[in-house]
Amino acid sequence: MQARVRGSAWTGDQPLFAEIDLQLAKGQWTCLLGPSGVGKSTLLRLLAGLETGVRFQGEISRDQPVALMAQDPGLIPWLDVTGNVTLGARLRGTLDASFVEKYPGGASDRPHQGGDRASGAEPPATPATRASMLIKAVGLADRADHLPAQLSGGQRQRAALARTLFEDRPLVLLDEPFSALDTRTRAQMQDLAARLLQDRTVLLVTHDPAEAARLGDRILLLRETGLTEWPVPSPRPPAAARPFDAPEVLALQTALMRGMMA
Amino acid sequence: MKTVLALIAIALILWQTLVWGLGMPAFLLPGPGAVAQSLWINRAEIAWNAGFTLSEVVLGFALGAGLGAGLAIAMGFSPRLTAILSPFLTFSQTIPVFALAPILTLWLGFGIAPKIAMTVLIVFFPVWAAFLDGLMRTPQAQLDLARVMGASQGRIMRHLRIPAALPSLATGLRLAAVYAPIGAVVGEWVGGARGLGALMIHANGRMKTDLVFAALLVLSLMTVLFARAVNLALARLWRRYGA
Numbered sequence: 223m224q225a226r227v228r229g230s231a232w233t234g235d236q237p238l239f240a241e242i243d244l245q246l247a248k249g250q251w252t253c254l255l256g257p258s259g260v261g262k263s264t265l266l267r268l269l270a271g272l273e274t275g276v277r278f279q280g281e282i283s284r285d286q287p288v289a290l291m292a293q294d295p296g297l298i299p300w301l302d303v304t305g306n307v308t309l310g311a312r313l314r315g316t317l318d319a320s321f322v323e324k325y326p327g328g329a330s331d332r333p334h335q336g337g338d339r340a341s342g343a344e345p346p347a348t349p350a351t352r353a354s355m356l357i358k359a360v361g362l363a364d365r366a367d368h369l370p371a372q373l374s375g376g377q378r379q380r381a382a383l384a385r386t387l388f389e390d391r392p393l394v395l396l397d398e399p400f401s402a403l404d405t406r407t408r409a410q411m412q413d414l415a416a417r418l419l420q421d422r423t424v425l426l427v428t429h430d431p432a433e434a435a436r437l438g439d440r441i442l443l444l445r446e447t448g449l450t451e452w453p454v455p456s457p458r459p460p461a462a463a464r465p466f467d468a469p470e471v472l473a474l475q476t477a478l479m480r481g482m483m484a
Numbered sequence: 485m486k487t488v489l490a491l492i493a494i495a496l497i498l499w500q501t502l503v504w505g506l507g508m509p510a511f512l513l514p515g516p517g518a519v520a521q522s523l524w525i526n527r528a529e530i531a532w533n534a535g536f537t538l539s540e541v542v543l544g545f546a547l548g549a550g551l552g553a554g555l556a557i558a559m560g561f562s563p564r565l566t567a568i569l570s571p572f573l574t575f576s577q578t579i580p581v582f583a584l585a586p587i588l589t590l591w592l593g594f595g596i597a598p599k600i601a602m603t604v605l606i607v608f609f610p611v612w613a614a615f616l617d618g619l620m621r622t623p624q625a626q627l628d629l630a631r632v633m634g635a636s637q638g639r640i641m642r643h644l645r646i647p648a649a650l651p652s653l654a655t656g657l658r659l660a661a662v663y664a665p666i667g668a669v670v671g672e673w674v675g676g677a678r679g680l681g682a683l684m685i686h687a688n689g690r691m692k693t694d695l696v697f698a699a700l701l702v703l704s705l706m707t708v709l710f711a712r713a714v715n716l717a718l719a720r721l722w723r724r725y726g727a
Contacts, residue, residue, distance in 0.1 A: 272628050290632040296625030300647060312643055313635035389633065 224248045224393055224423040227268055229280010231261060238264060238276055242449040244442065246393070251416075251424040251458070253438035255431060257482060260444050262427045266397050269425065289389035292397040295382035297370040304366050307353040307384045317349050349388075356384040359418060376407035380414070387418055394419055396426045400433065412436055412463045420461040431478035435471050436463040443481050452478060514694035522694035523701065529683065534702050536679040540596060540668040541710060544603020548664070549657060551604065552611030560619035560645060561637060577609050581670055589675035599671030599679065606667035611656040618652025619645050654718045661714040665707045 225246045231238040239261040246252050256262050267274045270288055297306045311317035347355070357366050360380040370378055379399060386394060396415070400408040416437060428434055434441050441452040456470050464471045496516045502508075503515040510518055523530065555573075559566040581602055592598040622645045630640045672681025680699045687695035 267628075270628075270632050272631060287634065288632060290629060292625060292628070294623070294625035296623065296629045298626065298644070298647075309629070309643075310633040310635075313630050313633050313639050315639060395632075 224286065225269055225284035225425075227265055227280070227282050229278055229282075231264060231268075231274075231276045231278045233276050239444070240448055241280075242444075244269075244449060246423055246425055247440065248423050249421050250439040251419075251426060251437050253434040253441045254425060254427045254444055255429070255434040255438075255441055255452075255478060255482070256444035257429060260446060262429075262444055263397055265444070266395050266425060266427050270395050284393065286392045288393045288395050289386045289391040290395050290397070291382050291386045291399045293399060293401045295370075295378045297378055297381060299370055302367045302369055303357060303362055303373070303381045303384075304350070304353050306370065306381055307357060307388050308349050309385060310389050311349045353384070353388060356387050357381075359387070360384045360414065376403055376411065379403065379407075379411055383411070383415060383418065391422075393423045394425070396424060398428055399426075401428070401430070408433070409436075409463075409466055416458075416463040417461050431475045431482065432466065434478055435475040436466055441478065443478070445482070445484075450481070452481060511691040511693050514697060518694045519697040519701065522692070523698035526695055526698065530680070530699060530702055533678060533680050533683045533699070534706060536596075537665065537668050537672065537681065537703070538706060538710075540599040540603060540671070540679065541664045541706075543596075544600040544667060545607050545661065545664045545710075545714075547600065548604035548607025549611045549660060552608035552613075552656070552660075553615050553653065555608070556612050556615035556619060557641065557646070559616055560641065566616070573609065573612065576605075581605055581667060585670050585674040588671070594675045594677075598675060599668050602671040603664050603667035606663050607660040610659040610663070611653070614656030614659070615649055615653040618649025621652075622648050650722060654722070657714055657718060658711065661711040662707060664710070665703060669703065 227244045228242070230241045242265075244252075244254070244265060254262050254265065261276075264274045264276055268278055268282055269284060270290055271282075298309060301309065305312070308317050354363075354366065357363060360383050362377060362380050362384065365373060365377060365381075370381070373381065382399070399415070400411045403411060412433060426433070426437055437458070438454060439458055441454055443450045443452050455474065456464075458464055500515050500517070503513055506513075514522070555569075559569060584605065585598070585602060588598040588601050592601060619641075626644055626648075627640065630644055635643075668679065669681035669684075672679035673685050676682050680703045684696050684699045687693070687699065
Protein backbone atom coordinates (compact mmCIF):
# COMPACT_ATOMS: atom_id res chain seq x y z
CA MET A 223 0.00 0.00 0.00
CA GLN A 224 1.39 3.31 -1.07
CA ALA A 225 -0.93 5.95 0.29
CA ARG A 226 -4.12 6.28 2.24
CA VAL A 227 -6.72 8.89 3.12
CA ARG A 228 -9.15 7.97 5.86
CA GLY A 229 -11.62 10.38 7.36
CA SER A 230 -14.39 12.80 6.56
CA ALA A 231 -14.60 16.37 5.35
CA TRP A 232 -16.90 19.36 5.74
CA THR A 233 -17.25 22.59 3.87
CA GLY A 234 -18.37 24.92 6.63
CA ASP A 235 -21.17 22.99 8.37
CA GLN A 236 -22.08 20.94 5.30
CA PRO A 237 -20.55 17.48 5.19
CA LEU A 238 -18.65 17.02 1.91
CA PHE A 239 -18.05 13.32 2.30
CA ALA A 240 -18.72 11.02 5.22
CA GLU A 241 -16.15 8.63 6.67
CA ILE A 242 -14.26 7.10 3.74
CA ASP A 243 -11.13 5.05 3.38
CA LEU A 244 -9.16 5.53 0.16
CA GLN A 245 -6.15 3.28 -0.29
CA LEU A 246 -3.78 3.26 -3.23
CA ALA A 247 -2.07 -0.02 -4.00
CA LYS A 248 1.51 0.09 -5.24
CA GLY A 249 1.96 0.00 -9.01
CA GLN A 250 -1.74 0.21 -9.75
CA TRP A 251 -4.01 2.71 -11.39
CA THR A 252 -6.80 3.60 -9.00
CA CYS A 253 -9.64 5.47 -10.69
CA LEU A 254 -11.73 7.69 -8.47
CA LEU A 255 -14.94 8.15 -10.40
CA GLY A 256 -17.85 10.37 -9.48
CA PRO A 257 -19.97 13.38 -10.40
CA SER A 258 -18.80 16.93 -9.80
CA GLY A 259 -18.98 18.26 -6.27
CA VAL A 260 -18.66 15.05 -4.27
CA GLY A 261 -15.11 15.78 -3.24
CA LYS A 262 -12.98 13.77 -5.69
CA SER A 263 -10.55 16.59 -6.30
CA THR A 264 -10.56 17.45 -2.61
CA LEU A 265 -9.41 13.92 -1.83
CA LEU A 266 -6.64 14.21 -4.38
CA ARG A 267 -5.55 17.58 -3.03
CA LEU A 268 -5.52 16.22 0.51
CA LEU A 269 -3.25 13.46 -0.68
CA ALA A 270 -1.02 15.96 -2.49
CA GLY A 271 -0.79 18.13 0.61
CA LEU A 272 -2.45 21.11 -1.06
CA GLU A 273 -4.93 23.59 0.36
CA THR A 274 -8.50 22.41 0.00
CA GLY A 275 -10.61 24.94 1.83
CA VAL A 276 -12.44 22.11 3.61
CA ARG A 277 -12.24 20.89 7.17
CA PHE A 278 -10.82 17.39 7.15
CA GLN A 279 -10.91 15.03 10.09
CA GLY A 280 -8.91 11.86 9.82
CA GLU A 281 -5.51 10.76 8.72
CA ILE A 282 -3.53 11.04 5.52
CA SER A 283 -0.54 8.80 5.10
CA ARG A 284 1.85 8.74 2.21
CA ASP A 285 5.49 7.83 2.42
CA GLN A 286 6.69 9.14 -0.91
CA PRO A 287 6.59 12.38 -2.87
CA VAL A 288 3.99 12.83 -5.58
CA ALA A 289 3.75 14.34 -9.02
CA LEU A 290 0.63 16.21 -10.05
CA MET A 291 -1.13 16.67 -13.37
CA ALA A 292 -4.46 18.44 -13.61
CA GLN A 293 -7.06 19.52 -16.13
CA ASP A 294 -5.43 22.95 -16.24
CA PRO A 295 -1.94 21.96 -17.42
CA GLY A 296 -0.55 24.96 -15.52
CA LEU A 297 2.12 25.59 -18.13
CA ILE A 298 4.23 28.70 -17.63
CA PRO A 299 3.41 30.98 -20.57
CA TRP A 300 6.90 32.50 -20.90
CA LEU A 301 8.75 29.16 -20.85
CA ASP A 302 8.97 26.90 -23.89
CA VAL A 303 8.12 23.19 -23.72
CA THR A 304 11.61 22.27 -22.49
CA GLY A 305 11.47 25.01 -19.87
CA ASN A 306 8.10 23.79 -18.69
CA VAL A 307 9.17 20.17 -18.54
CA THR A 308 12.18 21.10 -16.40
CA LEU A 309 10.13 23.47 -14.22
CA GLY A 310 10.51 21.24 -11.18
CA ALA A 311 14.31 21.37 -11.41
CA ARG A 312 14.18 25.14 -11.86
CA LEU A 313 11.96 25.49 -8.79
CA ARG A 314 14.19 23.24 -6.70
CA GLY A 315 17.31 25.07 -7.84
CA THR A 316 18.82 22.01 -9.47
CA LEU A 317 18.61 23.30 -13.01
CA ASP A 318 21.95 25.03 -13.19
CA ALA A 319 22.83 25.54 -16.82
CA SER A 320 26.48 26.42 -16.20
CA PHE A 321 26.89 23.43 -13.94
CA VAL A 322 25.51 21.13 -16.59
CA GLU A 323 27.75 22.60 -19.26
CA LYS A 324 30.90 22.25 -17.21
CA TYR A 325 30.16 18.74 -16.05
CA PRO A 326 28.12 17.08 -18.76
CA GLY A 327 26.36 14.03 -17.43
CA GLY A 328 27.15 14.93 -13.85
CA ALA A 329 24.09 16.86 -12.78
CA SER A 330 21.53 14.29 -11.88
CA ASP A 331 18.13 15.38 -10.75
CA ARG A 332 16.38 12.25 -9.71
CA PRO A 333 14.64 12.34 -6.39
CA HIS A 334 13.97 8.66 -6.44
CA GLN A 335 15.71 5.58 -7.68
CA GLY A 336 13.62 3.15 -9.54
CA GLY A 337 14.08 3.87 -13.10
CA ASP A 338 13.16 6.44 -15.58
CA ARG A 339 11.72 4.17 -18.17
CA ALA A 340 11.64 6.71 -20.93
CA SER A 341 15.25 7.78 -20.65
CA GLY A 342 16.87 4.50 -19.71
CA ALA A 343 18.61 3.95 -16.41
CA GLU A 344 22.31 4.70 -16.99
CA PRO A 345 24.28 6.90 -17.07
CA PRO A 346 22.63 9.57 -14.93
CA ALA A 347 21.32 12.18 -17.33
CA THR A 348 21.33 15.95 -17.01
CA PRO A 349 18.00 17.67 -16.60
CA ALA A 350 18.29 18.87 -20.18
CA THR A 351 18.90 15.47 -21.74
CA ARG A 352 16.22 13.83 -19.63
CA ALA A 353 13.80 16.56 -20.66
CA SER A 354 14.53 16.11 -24.35
CA MET A 355 14.05 12.32 -24.08
CA LEU A 356 10.74 12.76 -22.34
CA ILE A 357 9.60 15.38 -24.82
CA LYS A 358 10.39 12.90 -27.56
CA ALA A 359 8.52 10.17 -25.69
CA VAL A 360 5.33 12.25 -25.59
CA GLY A 361 5.72 13.11 -29.28
CA LEU A 362 6.64 16.78 -29.00
CA ALA A 363 10.23 16.55 -30.27
CA ASP A 364 9.60 19.11 -33.01
CA ARG A 365 7.81 21.43 -30.58
CA ALA A 366 10.43 21.53 -27.82
CA ASP A 367 11.12 25.23 -28.30
CA HIS A 368 7.47 26.27 -28.70
CA LEU A 369 5.69 28.38 -26.13
CA PRO A 370 2.45 27.00 -24.62
CA ALA A 371 0.41 29.56 -26.56
CA GLN A 372 1.64 27.97 -29.80
CA LEU A 373 0.41 24.50 -28.80
CA SER A 374 -2.98 22.83 -29.17
CA GLY A 375 -4.87 21.62 -26.11
CA GLY A 376 -3.69 18.05 -26.63
CA GLN A 377 -0.08 19.14 -27.10
CA ARG A 378 -0.26 21.14 -23.89
CA GLN A 379 -1.35 18.03 -22.01
CA ARG A 380 1.49 16.11 -23.65
CA ALA A 381 3.89 18.74 -22.34
CA ALA A 382 2.28 18.46 -18.90
CA LEU A 383 2.67 14.67 -19.05
CA ALA A 384 6.36 15.03 -19.90
CA ARG A 385 6.72 17.45 -16.99
CA THR A 386 5.02 14.91 -14.71
CA LEU A 387 7.40 12.18 -15.89
CA PHE A 388 10.38 14.49 -15.43
CA GLU A 389 9.50 14.66 -11.73
CA ASP A 390 10.04 10.90 -11.65
CA ARG A 391 7.88 10.30 -8.60
CA PRO A 392 6.56 6.87 -7.61
CA LEU A 393 3.10 8.24 -6.92
CA VAL A 394 1.30 10.22 -9.62
CA LEU A 395 -1.90 12.15 -9.03
CA LEU A 396 -4.01 12.87 -12.11
CA ASP A 397 -6.87 15.31 -11.58
CA GLU A 398 -9.16 14.99 -14.62
CA PRO A 399 -6.17 15.61 -16.87
CA PHE A 400 -7.95 14.83 -20.12
CA SER A 401 -11.39 16.28 -19.39
CA ALA A 402 -11.00 19.35 -21.57
CA LEU A 403 -9.82 17.41 -24.64
CA ASP A 404 -11.83 16.29 -27.63
CA THR A 405 -12.80 12.61 -27.68
CA ARG A 406 -10.11 11.40 -30.06
CA THR A 407 -7.28 13.34 -28.40
CA ARG A 408 -8.52 12.12 -25.03
CA ALA A 409 -8.33 8.48 -26.14
CA GLN A 410 -4.80 9.04 -27.51
CA MET A 411 -3.69 10.68 -24.28
CA GLN A 412 -5.14 7.78 -22.27
CA ASP A 413 -3.06 5.35 -24.32
CA LEU A 414 0.05 7.47 -23.94
CA ALA A 415 -0.37 7.96 -20.20
CA ALA A 416 -1.02 4.25 -19.65
CA ARG A 417 2.19 3.46 -21.50
CA LEU A 418 4.47 6.06 -19.93
CA LEU A 419 3.13 5.81 -16.38
CA GLN A 420 3.42 2.04 -16.34
CA ASP A 421 4.37 0.55 -12.96
CA ARG A 422 3.80 3.77 -11.13
CA THR A 423 1.12 4.15 -8.52
CA VAL A 424 -1.53 6.36 -10.06
CA LEU A 425 -4.63 8.03 -8.67
CA LEU A 426 -6.82 9.16 -11.54
CA VAL A 427 -9.72 11.39 -10.62
CA THR A 428 -12.31 11.47 -13.36
CA HIS A 429 -16.00 12.04 -14.00
CA ASP A 430 -15.91 10.01 -17.20
CA PRO A 431 -17.02 6.36 -16.83
CA ALA A 432 -15.40 5.53 -20.19
CA GLU A 433 -12.05 6.76 -18.93
CA ALA A 434 -12.33 4.77 -15.71
CA ALA A 435 -13.33 1.67 -17.68
CA ARG A 436 -10.27 2.01 -19.92
CA LEU A 437 -7.63 2.81 -17.31
CA GLY A 438 -8.64 1.55 -13.89
CA ASP A 439 -6.92 -1.42 -12.27
CA ARG A 440 -9.28 -0.56 -9.49
CA ILE A 441 -12.32 1.65 -9.81
CA LEU A 442 -13.77 3.50 -6.83
CA LEU A 443 -17.09 5.22 -7.16
CA LEU A 444 -17.45 8.31 -4.97
CA ARG A 445 -21.05 9.37 -4.45
CA GLU A 446 -22.90 11.43 -1.88
CA THR A 447 -23.49 8.19 -0.02
CA GLY A 448 -19.81 7.27 0.19
CA LEU A 449 -17.01 5.39 -1.50
CA THR A 450 -17.77 2.07 -3.24
CA GLU A 451 -15.26 -0.25 -4.82
CA TRP A 452 -16.51 -1.33 -8.24
CA PRO A 453 -15.57 -4.77 -9.48
CA VAL A 454 -13.30 -4.73 -12.54
CA PRO A 455 -13.94 -7.89 -14.58
CA SER A 456 -10.78 -8.12 -16.67
CA PRO A 457 -7.20 -7.04 -15.87
CA ARG A 458 -5.72 -4.21 -17.90
CA PRO A 459 -3.08 -5.23 -20.44
CA PRO A 460 0.37 -4.13 -19.20
CA ALA A 461 1.42 -0.60 -20.18
CA ALA A 462 -1.74 0.03 -22.15
CA ALA A 463 -5.28 1.25 -21.78
CA ARG A 464 -8.08 -1.20 -22.42
CA PRO A 465 -9.42 -0.94 -25.99
CA PHE A 466 -12.26 1.56 -26.04
CA ASP A 467 -14.39 -0.67 -28.28
CA ALA A 468 -14.03 -4.03 -26.49
CA PRO A 469 -17.43 -5.38 -25.39
CA GLU A 470 -16.37 -5.91 -21.77
CA VAL A 471 -15.03 -2.33 -21.58
CA LEU A 472 -18.27 -0.95 -22.98
CA ALA A 473 -20.24 -3.13 -20.55
CA LEU A 474 -18.13 -1.84 -17.66
CA GLN A 475 -18.64 1.72 -18.83
CA THR A 476 -22.42 1.20 -18.91
CA ALA A 477 -22.40 -0.39 -15.50
CA LEU A 478 -20.40 2.51 -14.07
CA MET A 479 -22.81 4.95 -15.66
CA ARG A 480 -25.71 3.14 -13.99
CA GLY A 481 -23.83 3.25 -10.73
CA MET A 482 -23.35 6.98 -11.04
CA MET A 483 -27.02 7.56 -11.85
CA ALA A 484 -28.23 5.42 -8.95
CA MET B 485 1.35 61.10 -35.86
CA LYS B 486 -0.06 63.20 -38.71
CA THR B 487 -3.39 63.50 -36.89
CA VAL B 488 -1.62 64.52 -33.69
CA LEU B 489 0.34 67.25 -35.48
CA ALA B 490 -2.83 68.49 -37.17
CA LEU B 491 -4.65 68.64 -33.83
CA ILE B 492 -1.77 70.57 -32.28
CA ALA B 493 -1.84 73.03 -35.18
CA ILE B 494 -5.60 73.53 -34.77
CA ALA B 495 -5.17 74.09 -31.02
CA LEU B 496 -2.46 76.68 -31.65
CA ILE B 497 -4.64 78.52 -34.17
CA LEU B 498 -7.59 78.49 -31.73
CA TRP B 499 -5.33 79.77 -28.97
CA GLN B 500 -3.98 82.62 -31.09
CA THR B 501 -7.48 83.50 -32.31
CA LEU B 502 -8.69 83.62 -28.72
CA VAL B 503 -5.85 85.95 -27.73
CA TRP B 504 -6.56 88.28 -30.67
CA GLY B 505 -10.34 88.07 -30.41
CA LEU B 506 -10.58 88.83 -26.69
CA GLY B 507 -7.77 91.35 -26.77
CA MET B 508 -6.28 89.80 -23.63
CA PRO B 509 -3.17 91.51 -22.24
CA ALA B 510 -0.08 89.31 -22.52
CA PHE B 511 0.35 88.98 -18.72
CA LEU B 512 -3.06 87.28 -18.54
CA LEU B 513 -2.95 85.12 -21.63
CA PRO B 514 0.11 85.22 -23.86
CA GLY B 515 -0.26 83.92 -27.39
CA PRO B 516 1.70 80.95 -28.71
CA GLY B 517 4.09 83.30 -30.45
CA ALA B 518 4.93 85.09 -27.21
CA VAL B 519 5.45 81.78 -25.43
CA ALA B 520 7.77 80.53 -28.17
CA GLN B 521 9.71 83.77 -28.01
CA SER B 522 10.04 83.53 -24.23
CA LEU B 523 11.13 79.91 -24.57
CA TRP B 524 13.89 80.96 -26.95
CA ILE B 525 15.07 84.01 -24.99
CA ASN B 526 15.14 82.13 -21.66
CA ARG B 527 16.36 78.84 -23.09
CA ALA B 528 19.49 78.73 -20.94
CA GLU B 529 17.61 79.45 -17.71
CA ILE B 530 14.85 76.98 -18.57
CA ALA B 531 17.31 74.25 -19.50
CA TRP B 532 19.31 74.79 -16.31
CA ASN B 533 16.16 74.51 -14.20
CA ALA B 534 14.77 71.61 -16.21
CA GLY B 535 17.99 69.72 -15.49
CA PHE B 536 17.36 70.01 -11.76
CA THR B 537 13.75 68.94 -12.07
CA LEU B 538 14.68 66.00 -14.26
CA SER B 539 17.31 64.76 -11.82
CA GLU B 540 14.77 64.99 -8.98
CA VAL B 541 12.24 63.10 -11.07
CA VAL B 542 14.68 60.35 -12.04
CA LEU B 543 16.04 59.89 -8.51
CA GLY B 544 12.60 60.08 -6.91
CA PHE B 545 11.16 57.69 -9.46
CA ALA B 546 13.94 55.15 -8.96
CA LEU B 547 13.69 55.33 -5.17
CA GLY B 548 9.89 55.33 -5.11
CA ALA B 549 9.60 52.49 -7.61
CA GLY B 550 12.19 50.46 -5.70
CA LEU B 551 10.41 51.10 -2.43
CA GLY B 552 6.99 50.26 -3.91
CA ALA B 553 8.20 47.09 -5.63
CA GLY B 554 10.18 45.94 -2.60
CA LEU B 555 7.22 46.49 -0.32
CA ALA B 556 4.95 44.62 -2.73
CA ILE B 557 7.29 41.62 -2.76
CA ALA B 558 7.60 41.62 1.03
CA MET B 559 3.83 41.77 1.34
CA GLY B 560 3.46 39.08 -1.32
CA PHE B 561 5.35 36.77 1.01
CA SER B 562 3.32 37.63 4.06
CA PRO B 563 -0.46 38.03 4.08
CA ARG B 564 -0.08 39.20 7.69
CA LEU B 565 2.16 42.06 6.70
CA THR B 566 -0.31 42.96 3.96
CA ALA B 567 -3.19 43.02 6.42
CA ILE B 568 -1.25 45.21 8.84
CA LEU B 569 0.34 47.67 6.38
CA SER B 570 -2.31 48.09 3.68
CA PRO B 571 -4.59 50.43 5.65
CA PHE B 572 -1.64 52.65 6.55
CA LEU B 573 -0.44 52.85 2.97
CA THR B 574 -3.90 53.74 1.75
CA PHE B 575 -4.22 56.29 4.55
CA SER B 576 -0.91 57.84 3.52
CA GLN B 577 -2.41 58.53 0.10
CA THR B 578 -5.35 60.43 1.53
CA ILE B 579 -2.97 63.20 2.62
CA PRO B 580 -2.55 65.66 -0.26
CA VAL B 581 1.13 65.99 -1.17
CA PHE B 582 0.55 69.74 -1.47
CA ALA B 583 -0.15 69.82 2.25
CA LEU B 584 2.95 67.79 3.00
CA ALA B 585 5.33 69.88 0.91
CA PRO B 586 5.87 72.70 3.46
CA ILE B 587 6.42 70.18 6.26
CA LEU B 588 8.92 68.19 4.22
CA THR B 589 10.74 71.41 3.35
CA LEU B 590 10.81 72.28 7.02
CA TRP B 591 12.28 68.90 7.87
CA LEU B 592 14.60 68.32 4.95
CA GLY B 593 15.67 71.84 4.07
CA PHE B 594 15.67 73.72 0.78
CA GLY B 595 17.89 71.35 -1.15
CA ILE B 596 17.05 68.42 -3.37
CA ALA B 597 15.97 66.10 -0.54
CA PRO B 598 12.38 67.32 0.02
CA LYS B 599 11.70 67.31 -3.74
CA ILE B 600 12.87 63.72 -4.00
CA ALA B 601 10.84 62.80 -0.94
CA MET B 602 7.72 64.30 -2.55
CA THR B 603 8.37 62.38 -5.77
CA VAL B 604 8.90 59.15 -3.83
CA LEU B 605 5.59 59.70 -2.03
CA ILE B 606 3.78 60.08 -5.33
CA VAL B 607 5.57 57.27 -7.16
CA PHE B 608 5.59 54.42 -4.67
CA PHE B 609 1.83 54.01 -4.30
CA PRO B 610 0.80 53.11 -7.88
CA VAL B 611 3.87 50.88 -8.22
CA TRP B 612 3.16 49.11 -4.94
CA ALA B 613 -0.57 48.70 -5.57
CA ALA B 614 -0.27 47.42 -9.13
CA PHE B 615 2.65 45.08 -8.44
CA LEU B 616 1.11 43.56 -5.31
CA ASP B 617 -2.11 43.02 -7.21
CA GLY B 618 -0.14 41.15 -9.88
CA LEU B 619 1.78 39.11 -7.31
CA MET B 620 -1.48 37.92 -5.75
CA ARG B 621 -2.90 36.76 -9.08
CA THR B 622 -0.58 33.88 -9.96
CA PRO B 623 -2.73 31.12 -11.47
CA GLN B 624 -3.62 28.53 -8.83
CA ALA B 625 -2.67 25.61 -11.11
CA GLN B 626 0.92 26.90 -11.28
CA LEU B 627 1.12 27.44 -7.53
CA ASP B 628 -0.22 23.93 -6.86
CA LEU B 629 2.39 22.43 -9.16
CA ALA B 630 5.17 24.41 -7.53
CA ARG B 631 4.08 23.26 -4.08
CA VAL B 632 3.98 19.61 -5.13
CA MET B 633 7.36 19.98 -6.86
CA GLY B 634 8.85 21.02 -3.54
CA ALA B 635 9.65 24.63 -4.39
CA SER B 636 10.53 27.09 -1.65
CA GLN B 637 8.50 30.28 -1.25
CA GLY B 638 11.51 32.26 -2.45
CA ARG B 639 11.87 30.32 -5.68
CA ILE B 640 8.11 30.42 -6.29
CA MET B 641 8.36 34.19 -5.93
CA ARG B 642 11.35 34.47 -8.23
CA HIS B 643 10.39 32.02 -10.95
CA LEU B 644 6.58 32.21 -10.97
CA ARG B 645 5.04 35.11 -9.12
CA ILE B 646 7.35 37.96 -10.09
CA PRO B 647 7.56 37.12 -13.81
CA ALA B 648 3.79 36.67 -13.92
CA ALA B 649 3.31 40.06 -12.22
CA LEU B 650 5.65 42.00 -14.52
CA PRO B 651 2.82 43.33 -16.71
CA SER B 652 1.11 44.66 -13.57
CA LEU B 653 4.37 46.22 -12.41
CA ALA B 654 4.71 47.84 -15.83
CA THR B 655 1.23 49.36 -15.48
CA GLY B 656 2.19 50.83 -12.11
CA LEU B 657 5.49 52.19 -13.40
CA ARG B 658 3.82 53.78 -16.42
CA LEU B 659 1.35 55.58 -14.19
CA ALA B 660 4.09 56.58 -11.77
CA ALA B 661 6.30 57.95 -14.56
CA VAL B 662 3.55 60.37 -15.56
CA TYR B 663 2.86 61.48 -11.98
CA ALA B 664 6.46 61.68 -10.79
CA PRO B 665 7.13 65.26 -12.06
CA ILE B 666 4.11 66.50 -10.06
CA GLY B 667 5.93 65.61 -6.86
CA ALA B 668 9.13 67.31 -7.90
CA VAL B 669 7.40 70.48 -9.09
CA VAL B 670 5.25 70.80 -5.97
CA GLY B 671 8.40 70.49 -3.90
CA GLU B 672 10.04 73.23 -5.95
CA TRP B 673 7.04 75.51 -5.61
CA VAL B 674 7.15 75.43 -1.88
CA GLY B 675 10.83 75.73 -1.20
CA GLY B 676 13.86 76.28 -3.31
CA ALA B 677 15.28 78.50 -6.00
CA ARG B 678 16.01 75.84 -8.58
CA GLY B 679 13.91 73.71 -10.88
CA LEU B 680 11.01 74.37 -13.24
CA GLY B 681 8.56 74.70 -10.33
CA ALA B 682 10.62 77.47 -8.74
CA LEU B 683 11.05 79.14 -12.12
CA MET B 684 7.28 79.13 -12.65
CA ILE B 685 6.54 80.56 -9.21
CA HIS B 686 9.02 83.38 -9.74
CA ALA B 687 7.86 84.11 -13.27
CA ASN B 688 4.25 84.15 -12.07
CA GLY B 689 5.14 86.63 -9.33
CA ARG B 690 6.70 88.94 -11.90
CA MET B 691 3.72 88.65 -14.26
CA LYS B 692 5.89 86.89 -16.82
CA THR B 693 3.08 84.59 -17.82
CA ASP B 694 4.76 83.73 -21.11
CA LEU B 695 7.71 82.29 -19.19
CA VAL B 696 5.31 80.28 -16.98
CA PHE B 697 3.79 78.81 -20.12
CA ALA B 698 7.20 78.11 -21.61
CA ALA B 699 8.32 76.32 -18.45
CA LEU B 700 5.06 74.32 -18.38
CA LEU B 701 5.57 73.31 -21.98
CA VAL B 702 9.07 72.05 -21.23
CA LEU B 703 7.79 70.22 -18.13
CA SER B 704 5.07 68.48 -20.15
CA LEU B 705 7.49 67.51 -22.90
CA MET B 706 9.94 66.23 -20.32
CA THR B 707 7.22 64.14 -18.66
CA VAL B 708 6.14 62.65 -21.96
CA LEU B 709 9.72 61.77 -22.87
CA PHE B 710 10.38 60.33 -19.42
CA ALA B 711 7.25 58.16 -19.57
CA ARG B 712 8.30 57.06 -23.04
CA ALA B 713 11.78 56.12 -21.81
CA VAL B 714 10.25 54.07 -18.97
CA ASN B 715 8.00 52.32 -21.48
CA LEU B 716 10.93 51.46 -23.73
CA ALA B 717 12.99 50.17 -20.82
CA LEU B 718 10.07 47.98 -19.72
CA ALA B 719 9.54 46.63 -23.23
CA ARG B 720 13.21 45.69 -23.39
CA LEU B 721 13.11 44.03 -19.98
CA TRP B 722 9.98 42.15 -20.96
CA ARG B 723 11.58 40.86 -24.15
CA ARG B 724 14.56 39.63 -22.21
CA TYR B 725 12.35 37.81 -19.73
CA GLY B 726 10.23 36.40 -22.53
CA ALA B 727 13.24 34.97 -24.34
